[in-house]
Amino acid sequence: DAGVTQSPTHLIKTRGQHVTLRCSPISGHKSVSWYQQVLGQGPQFIFQYYEKEERGRGNFPDRFSARQFPNYSSELNVNALLLGDSALYLCASSLGLGFGSHSGANVLTFGAGSRLTVL
Amino acid sequence: GIQVEQSPPDLILQEGANSTLRCNFSDSVNNLQWFHQNPWGQLINLFYIPSGTKQNGRLSATTVATERYSLLYISSSQTTDSGVYFCADHAGGAQKLVFGQGTRLTINP
Numbered sequence: 001d002a003g004v005t006q007s008p009t010h011l012i013k014t015r016g017q018h019v020t021l022r023c024s025p026i027s028g029h030k031s032v033s034w035y036q037q038v039l040g041q042g043p044q045f046i047f048q049y050y051e052k053e054e055r056g057r058g059n060f061p062d063r064f065s066a067r068q069f070p071n072y073s074s075e076l077n078v079n080a081l082l083l084g085d086s087a088l089y090l091c092a093s094s095l096g097l098g099f100g101s102h103s104g105a106n107v108l109t110f111g112a113g114s115r116l117t118v119l
Numbered sequence: 120g121i122q123v124e125q126s127p128p129d130l131i132l133q134e135g136a137n138s139t140l141r142c143n144f145s146d147s148v149n150n151l152q153w154f155h156q157n158p159w160g161q162l163i164n165l166f167y168i169p170s171g172t173k174q175n176g177r178l179s180a181t182t183v184a185t186e187r188y189s190l191l192y193i194s195s196s197q198t199t200d201s202g203v204y205f206c207a208d209h210a211g212g213a214q215k216l217v218f219g220q221g222t223r224l225t226i227n228p
Contacts, residue, residue, distance in 0.1 A: 033215075033216075035216075037160075041220060041221075042123075042205055042207075042218030042219055042220050042221055043162070043205075043207075043216075043218050044218075045215045045216065045217070048215065056215050058215070088160050090162065092162075106150045106167075106209060107150075107152065107164060107167045108152065108164065108216060109164060110154075110161070110162040110163075110164070112159070112160065112161050113160045113161070113162075115160065
């Protein structure tokens with residue numbers, strides 16, 4: 001079975017441009033989450049989508065947006081890129097939504113990431 | 120929000136050594152997970168361990184939820200164990216994992 005797949009793997013943009021990152025979850029997983037990882041830090045939560053609805057949003061500006069499609073794949077869009085947006089963008093999928101219950105359905109499986117460099 | 124502290128920040132060992140990584144939480148543990156990030160950036164889920172002890176080969180993990188900490192043990196380290204180890208826990212109703220800053224483990228041959 002394929003794991004979580006992300007594209008593109010690497011990309012270089014200039015300030016002010018727009019970028020779209022794509023993610024396909026594990027088959028059967030309905031939840032997709034996006035994380036940003038800046039060099040030397042742990043991943044930071046950006047968005048979570050479950051059944052095509054936004055279920056969580058981290059502390060990121062409105063330049064960041066996302067959506068989930070009927071096949072549960074997802075896109076992360078970032079407008080008006082800044083140098084500080086340079087990071088590894090990670091997508092993760094899970095079976096469950098994660099309402100605090102101790103369930104293996106809350107385990108996240110991550111993709112290999114999309115490494116964005118903004119010049 | 121929940122705070123996650125990992126220690127030590129860096130650890131350098133010789134191949135064959137054992138190590139213990141620690142994770143402290145400021146709030147109750149919900150869905151604690153340990154990850155290994157390899158040099159290429161891939162995050163691999165090692166354990167889902169909201170409480171108790173689990174073992175997988177040379178790795179084991181223990182979470183003491185009542186005291187809000189978790190430990191990851193690596194025995195007989197190999198160079199392929201090198202990388203950054205993160206612990207993370209679920210916060211709130213959304214699938215938001217809050218990560219620690221990580222422990223960078225370097226295993227020298």
